[in-house]
Amino acid sequence: MAFSNIVGSSAGNTGAQHDGINDDDDRIWVMAVGHSADSFEYIDELSGQIKGFDVDIVNAVCKIAGKNCRFSADVYTRCWDSQVGEAQRGGMGLYAGFYDACTGWFHTYVRDRTFQFSDPFSTVKADEFGFGIKSGNHRNFSYRDISDKTIGFIDGFSADEDCVARQDNIQGGVPIPTENVRHYTSHEQLLAAIQNEEVDAGFDAVVILMNADMVEVIPGFRAQCSIAGQSMMMRKDNTLWEWWNPAFAKLRASTEYKVICRDLLEQHGHFPGPRPEDHCFNYN
Numbered sequence: 691m692a693f694s695n696i697v698g699s700s701a702g703n704t705g706a707q708h709d710g711i712n713d714d715d716d717r718i719w720v721m722a723v724g725h726s727a728d729s730f731e732y733i734d735e736l737s738g739q740i741k742g743f744d745v746d747i748v749n750a751v752c753k754i755a756g757k758n759c760r761f762s763a764d765v766y767t768r769c770w771d772s773q774v775g776e777a778q779r780g781g782m783g784l785y786a787g788f789y790d791a792c793t794g795w796f797h798t799y800v801r802d803r804t805f806q807f808s809d810p811f812s813t814v815k816a817d818e819f820g821f822g823i824k825s826g827n828h829r830n831f832s833y834r835d836i837s838d839k840t841i842g843f844i845d846g847f848s849a850d851e852d853c854v855a856r857q858d859n860i861q862g863g864v865p866i867p868t869e870n871v872r873h874y875t876s877h878e879q880l881l882a883a884i885q886n887e888e889v890d891a892g893f894d895a896v897v898i899l900m901n902a903d904m905v906e907v908i909p910g911f912r913a914q915c916s917i918a919g920q921s922m923m924m925r926k927d928n929t930l931w932e933w934w935n936p937a938f939a940k941l942r943a944s945t946e947y948k949v950i951c952r953d954l955l956e957q958h959g960h961f962p963g964p965r966p967e968d969h970c971f972n973y974n
Contacts, residue, residue: 719759719930720789721748721922724766726877728898729954729963730794730920733763742958743969744794744920746950747811747941755937762789767875769923770801770846775868780804781846784923790930795923796848796916808931810919811938812969819849819915821891821908822884822899831891833911835862842872842880842889849893853915881905901962942971 723731723740731742740761752759768783769792778800784792797807821841823831831839836854843850855865863870872889874880881902884892891908892899899907924930941947951970954963967973 717758719752719757719791720762721759722762722764722769722783722789722792723794724764724769724792726766727961728877729958729961732958732961742961743812743950743954743963746957747938748793750941750946750950751811751934751937754940755933757933757937761793764788765875767846769795772843772846772850772873774871774873778846778850778852784925787925790928791922791924793922794920797918797921797923798848798853798916800850800852801848801923802917805923806926806928806931807918808922808924808934809938810921811942812919813971818896818968819853819893819913820896820899820911821893822881822902822905823891823908824884824887825904825906827906827908829887829890831908833860833908836860836866836891837863838870839863839890840870840872840888841866842874842883842892844877844880844894845873845875847894848915849895849913850915853913854893857911857913859911897964898962947971948973 723742723744727733729742730744731740733739734741740763745761748759748761764783766781768781768788770778770784771781772778781792783789784805791808795801795807797810801807821831821833823829841854851866851871854860857864872883874883877894877898880892880894881898883889884902885904896907896912899905922930922934947970951966951973954966954969
């Protein structure tokens with residue numbers, strides 16, 4: 691049985707036993723990956739393939755489960771959407787069944803009310819968010835009181851207004867008034883807004899902020915926004931989790947998982963992202 695990680699490819703299905711997990715159907719399981727260029731998932735410019743840590747995990751789990759899996763590239767808001775002043779909601783791609791699951795989504799309190807999640811395939815330590823400001827902080831931004839400050843977020847990400855509002859060490863300015871919120875569609879747009887001072891600060895993954903030009907991370911503040919780390923997010927009537935969870939448990943106990951984690955920087959480190967020790971279970 692072969693499995694390739696290019697868009698539209700699949701694992702062959704034999705209907706036999708694969709590491710103790712029975713595969714008795716010909717269904718194609720479609721996994722969505724997003725448009726952000728980080729070490730979790732990105733489009734390789736040379737080959738045109740979808741690559742990244744998330745892709746490596748999906749490949750390995752589908753192979754263990756003997757499932758016929760394919761990738762579908764789509765914008766993140768088709769999985770989960772949030773707009774300024776509106777309630778957060780599931781994305782049309784997942785609601786409408788364009789794919790079975792969205793890959794690598796943090797399990798948050800808000801999303802849990804709408805969607806089902808698999809067991810996480812990374813630790814929650816990678817879910818570390820903070821405020822990024824233009825280097826020099828000449829606006830004297832302080833996370834302790836963000837009253838009258840304009841804050842930028844990325845549509846649909848777990849680093850959202852709800853997460854900021856739940857932080858006990860922010861003493862003023864939460865919940866953030868709608869007029870002080872700005873939304874962007876990617877890390878790149880948010881970073882540009884910080885650099886151009888369209889916003890007083892942006893709220894994003896610390897590792898992304900730290901690797902950006904002209905941006906510094908406000909010290910002393912780190913936020914956890916999730917119940918669990920990166921997972922497969924699906925509709926509540928989807929059964930993907932039933933075979934994914936035991937297959938991932940087998941992967942996690944294997945040397946292959948350690949190899950995927952060990953090779954994260956070598957294979958995908960030309961894009962920003964967490965270190966293996968901050969992302970993988972029991973990494974040493």
